[in-house]
Every structure is written in structure tokens, then in C-alpha cells.
Amino acid sequence: MITFEHVTKRYGERLALDSVSWHMDEGECVVFLGHSGAGKTTLLRLVTHETHPTAGTVTVGTFRGPRLARAKRALLRRTLGIIYEDFRLLNDRTVFENVALAVRITGRFVDAEVVPRVLYALEEAGLQQKQGAFPSELSAGERQRAAIARAIVNRPAVILADEPTGALERHSAGEVVALLKRIHAEGAALLLVTTRPGVAEAMGGRILRLDDGRLAGEGAPPATAAATTATVTAAARATLAQAPPSAGAASTTVAEPPGGASAMPPPGPAGPAPGAAPGGAP
Amino acid sequence: MRLYFFREAWRSFRKHSGIAYTAIFSLAATLTLCGLFLLLAHNAQVALRLIGDRREMVVYLRDDVTTEQRDALVARLAELYGGATYVSKQQAWDEFAQQVGDPQLLESVDQNPLPASLRVRLRPELLNFPAMQQAAKQVSEFPEVEDVRYGGEWVRRLDELSAMFEAGALAVGLVVALAIVFVIYNTLRLTVLARRHQVEIMSRLGATDRFIATPFVIEAVAEALVAALLALGILLGLQQAFMRQVVSVVFLSLPWVAGFVVAAMVLAWLAAMLALSRVLRAVGS
Numbered sequence: 001m002i003t004f005e006h007v008t009k010r011y012g013e014r015l016a017l018d019s020v021s022w023h024m025d026e027g028e029c030v031v032f033l034g035h036s037g038a039g040k041t042t043l044l045r046l047v048t049h050e051t052h053p054t055a056g057t058v059t060v061g062t063f064r065g066p067r068l069a070r071a072k073r074a075l076l077r078r079t080l081g082i083i084y085e086d087f088r089l090l091n092d093r094t095v096f097e098n099v100a101l102a103v104r105i106t107g108r109f110v111d112a113e114v115v116p117r118v119l120y121a122l123e124e125a126g127l128q129q130k131q132g133a134f135p136s137e138l139s140a141g142e143r144q145r146a147a148i149a150r151a152i153v154n155r156p157a158v159i160l161a162d163e164p165t166g167a168l169e170r171h172s173a174g175e176v177v178a179l180l181k182r183i184h185a186e187g188a189a190l191l192l193v194t195t196r197p198g199v200a201e202a203m204g205g206r207i208l209r210l211d212d213g214r215l216a217g218e219g220a221p222p223a224t225a226a227a228t229t230a231t232v233t234a235a236a237r238a239t240l241a242q243a244p245p246s247a248g249a250a251s252t253t254v255a256e257p258p259g260g261a262s263a264m265p266p267p268g269p270a271g272p273a274p275g276a277a278p279g280g281a282p
Numbered sequence: 283m284r285l286y287f288f289r290e291a292w293r294s295f296r297k298h299s300g301i302a303y304t305a306i307f308s309l310a311a312t313l314t315l316c317g318l319f320l321l322l323a324h325n326a327q328v329a330l331r332l333i334g335d336r337r338e339m340v341v342y343l344r345d346d347v348t349t350e351q352r353d354a355l356v357a358r359l360a361e362l363y364g365g366a367t368y369v370s371k372q373q374a375w376d377e378f379a380q381q382v383g384d385p386q387l388l389e390s391v392d393q394n395p396l397p398a399s400l401r402v403r404l405r406p407e408l409l410n411f412p413a414m415q416q417a418a419k420q421v422s423e424f425p426e427v428e429d430v431r432y433g434g435e436w437v438r439r440l441d442e443l444s445a446m447f448e449a450g451a452l453a454v455g456l457v458v459a460l461a462i463v464f465v466i467y468n469t470l471r472l473t474v475l476a477r478r479h480q481v482e483i484m485s486r487l488g489a490t491d492r493f494i495a496t497p498f499v500i501e502a503v504a505e506a507l508v509a510a511l512l513a514l515g516i517l518l519g520l521q522q523a524f525m526r527q528v529v530s531v532v533f534l535s536l537p538w539v540a541g542f543v544v545a546a547m548v549l550a551w552l553a554a555m556l557a558l559s560r561v562l563r564a565v566g567s
Contacts, residue, residue, distance in 0.1 A: 048486065070491060077488030088483050092297065104286055105489040111285065151486075182550075 007056035029205025039195035081151030141172025290497035309509030466553035506550030
């Protein structure tokens with residue numbers, strides 16, 4: 001699905017990635033954990049072909065090569081769902097229009113086909129009540145869920161998430177992690193990068209540690225093992241209880257590093273089976 | 283999907299109406315200047331056509347030419363150069379008398395000195411100086427012909443004037459075309475840069491350049507259409523005012539109007555494609 005073979009990336013004199021090799025399969029969940037500047041975002045930018053490797057080869061599905069033509073690059077990005085730390089929503093459009101844009105970009109659907117797809121994604125993200133709201137009218141957590149709805153609306157094979165909880169407070173972060181786990185449980189591969197060991201562990205996938213552009217090992221850092229396993233806050237429990245009735249049983253236990261007073265939400269409600277029709281979607 | 287592109291173009295127009303109105307008024311001013319010259323060139327062309335219609339060759343006949351010879355010559359001239367009308371010696375005298383108008387002066391002439399002639403209305407393809415010169419030379423070699431007149435110098439000047447107008451129209455057209463491309467190019471660059479955030483997001487979501495560019499192109503072409511109609515309105519107002527106050531001026535004919543509007547839109551489309559191909563590479567990485 002995604003393979004890096006001895007990939008090196010330099011920005012001028014600065015070495016962002018140093019001969020990194022790794023692979024992820026279809027439906028797998030891989031989390032890159034590392035401090036700020038470790039090369040996590042560069043790694044995602046290489047996957048999306050926003051930048052090109054200085055050396056080595058990046059393969060994403062059938063797309064392979066150092067520099068894709070613009071049309072092929074667009075095609076590659078349509079096979080991915082991308083979630084950013086800063087949401088990257090269009091502020092002059094409603095939540096519905098933001099999500100619909102991703103469908104229209106594929107060029108495969110007429111207007112009448114766009115609506116049910118968007119409503120389905122919004123329902124999965126628990127935002128059907130907010131479809132007419134503008135991003136400025138949403139909380140940070142809701143904005144990130146809108147971005148997730150946009151990422152999943154075309155049912156991509158891989159979801160890329162660049163520090164998806166970075167701009168969120170504890171409660172919203174828990175909601176987002178639960179939602180991502182549910183999407184992964186439905187069959188999508190998930191590639192997530194984060195600085196937070198708690199989030200990495202909560203995702204329940206394979207953890208690869210990045211340190212100054214090099215792969216430093218697999219699994220959570222030792223410090224995290226001793227971390228306090230967070231308990232679910234009442235607020236997170238209440239919010240998750242409002243999720244669609246078909247929501248899955250993905251477990252969301254987030255461990256925080258020592259000294260962290262945060263508590264992430266635990267198991268979210270059961271998610272829908274892959275391909276299941278959402279209740280109430282037109 | 284097509285509706286989506288038009289909605290996006292309208293959204294962009296509303297959101298960046300300042301830039302859009304600046305583009306429309308700049309284009310309208312440019313097109314009005316262009317239209318003024320077109321109006322001048324069109325009126326000059328109409329006037330030249332009227333004058334050109336009166337270009338004819340006068341073939342003076344020898345006094346001893348018989349009626350049969352004259353008829354044969356008329357048929358030959360009609361076949362080679364254009365319809366010929368016979369003007370007898372008496373008719374020529376009557377015309378001369380009418381022009382002079384002074385009976386005493388006319389009485390001083392004992393005998394009609396004017397020759398009979400054939401007035402040849404030349405075919406359109408012969409209405410230029412070199413062709414007329416050659417025709418006159420050929421006709422003068424016919425045995426029945428005494429002399430041939432066609433106002434060579436006057437015809438040459440008329441041709442020069444006509445060529446000058448055509449060259450002027452071409453030069454002004456080129457300058458205006460460049461101005462339109464320049465205005466649209468820079469307007470679109472500003473619009474795209476103002477919407478850089480949106481373009482970047484769309485690019486990262488997998489939008490093709492065509493998908494991103496189409497609303498901008500529609501916007502540019504629509505702005506050119508509005509500007510062209512505005513310019514035509516101004517020109518029509520000027521023409522009406524000029525006609526009432528000064529002298530009769532004809533407005534552009536329908537094909538000229540259509541050509542004016544279509545040319546503005548095509549140029550806007552070209553400029554938009556040029557601008558977007560460059561700016562999208564810079565913005566949508």
C-alpha cells in the first residue's frame with residue numbers, strides 16, 4: 001500500500017528524513033510518533049507528493065516515482081483522505097459545502113449524487129446537525145470532525161492524519177481519536193503522525209518512532225508504558241453517547257505521559273459495519 | 283457539475299468584487315478606445331466604399347468609329363472590365379453646358395469639340411490603382427480608342443488612404459489585444475493569490491488544474507463580456523450624440539459588433555489560461 005525505500009529528504013542543508021524505509025499494508029494502522037521537527041510532516045508530504053524525496057523511492061498504491069505529473073498527482077491525492085492539524089476548511093463555505101467540495105473534485109458525481117454522500121459522511125462524523133454552519137461557528141473539535149468527514153466522504157483506501165488532535169483540547173481530542181478508530185475499524189488504512197504518545201497508543205496500531213529524521217524503533221517509548229491511563233471524562237462520555245447509534249465498539253483508551261493530567265475518552269460506541277447504510281441518510 | 287463552476291465563478295465575483303469591478307472598468311475603458319477607432323475605421327470604410335463605387339474609366343472614342351465598331355467595343359469592354367455606357371458627343375456637350383452654366387461662354391464655341399465616350403464601371407476587383415492602370419493601358423491600345431482617363435493620381439491616393447486605415451486598425455487592434463491580455467492576466471493573478479488558501483486546499487484534495495481554473499476562466503470571460511457590452515453602450519451613446527450635434531456617423535454593423543464582443547471574450551479566455559497555467563503552478567503545489 002505505502003512503501004518508503006531508503007527515503008532521504010533535505011531542505012537545503014537541513015536533513016528532514018535520513019534513509020527511512022518502512023511499509024504499511026492495506027487496512028493497517030500505522031502511527032509515527034516523534035517530537036516536533038522529527039520529520040513526521042515531511043513524511044506525509046512525501047506520501048501526498050507535496051514534496052519530492054532527495055533520494056530513495058516512495059510508492060503509494062500504484063503510484064511510484066520521485067516526481068509525478070500534475071494530473072497523476074491529483075489522481076493520487078483523490079485516493080487519499082487527508083486530515084490536518086489546522087483543519088484547512090474553507091471559511092466562506094458551510095460544513096456541507098466543504099465536504100461536498102471533496103466529492104465534486106473527483107468529477108465522478110452529478111449534483112444529485114453529491115448530497116447523499118455528503119450527508120452520510122457528516123452523519124458518520126456526528127455533524128449532521130451542523131451541516132449548514134460555517135467553520136467559524138464551530139468548536140475546534142467540530143471543525144476537525146468536519147475535516148474528517150471531508151477526508152472520508154470519498155471512501156479512500158488510506159486516511160492520512162497530520163497531528164489531528166494537535167489543536168484540540170482533551171475532550172475534543174478524545175472524540176477525534178474515537179472517530180478515527182471507528183473509520184479504521186470500517187476498513188480504511190490509517191497513517192497518523194503525532195507528537196503525543198497517548199494519542200499514538202490510543203489508536204491501537206503499529207507505532208514507529210521518528211527521531212531527527214531517522215526511524216528510532218517500533219512501539220511506544222518506555223516512558224509511556226508508565227503513563228497514567230487516562231479515564232474518560234464525563235464530558236467525553238456524554239459527547240460520544242450522542243454519536244450515531246450504529247457507531248462501532250472501537251476502544252479509545254488514551255495514555256498520557258507522566259505528569260499529564262489529561263484524560264482521553266475511552267471506548268466509543270460501536271461503529272457501522274463497512275458499507276452499512278447510515279440511519280437517516282437520504 | 284457545470285452549474286457548480288458557474289456558482290463558483292459568481293461566488294468569486296461577489297467575494298472579490300473590488301478586483302472584478304476594477305477589471306471590468308479597465309477593460310471597458312480599453313474597449314471603448316478600441317471601439318472609437320473601429321467606429322472611425324468603419325465610417326471611413328463606408329465612405330471609401332461609396333467613393334470607390336464612383337471610380338470609373340472614361341474611354342474617348344475616335345470620331346470615325348462606326349456604330350457597329352462602337353457596339354463591338356462596348357461588348358468587349360463589358361466582358362473584360364465591366365459594364366460600359368455610351369455617351370454621345372451631344373450628351374457630352376449637354377453635360378458640359380450644364381456644368382459651365384454660362385450661355386455666353388458656350389456660344390463662343392463654334393463647334394462641339396467633345397468626343398463621344400464610353401464610361402466603364404469597373405468590376406470590384408479592378409478598383410485599385412495597379413489594376414486600373416493596366417486596364418487603361420490595354421484599352422488605349424484598341425484601334426477605336428482615342429484616349430483613356432481614370433484619374434490615376436486620385437485613385438492612388440484613395441488606395442493609400444484605405445491601406446492606412448487598415449494598418450491603423452490593425453495596430454490599434456494589436457495594442458488593445460495586448461491591453462486586454464495584460465488586464466485579465468494581472469486581475470486573475472490577483473484573484474487567485476487572494477484565494478491562495480482555497481486553491482492550496484483544493485490542490486491537496488486532489489483537484490486538477492482544470493477543476494480549479496474553470497471558475498476563474500468563466501469569471502474572466504464574463505467580465506470581458508460585460509466590459510464589451512458596456513463599451514458598446516458608451517459608443518452608441520457617443521455616436522447618437524455626435525450624429526445629433528455634428529455630422530452623420532453610422533454605428534458598427536451587426537457583424538462588427540459580434541466580432542468586437544467575441545474578440546474581447548476570446549482574448550480574455552486566452553489571458554486567463556495563460557495566467558492560470560503560471561499561477562496555479564506557483565500556488566497549487
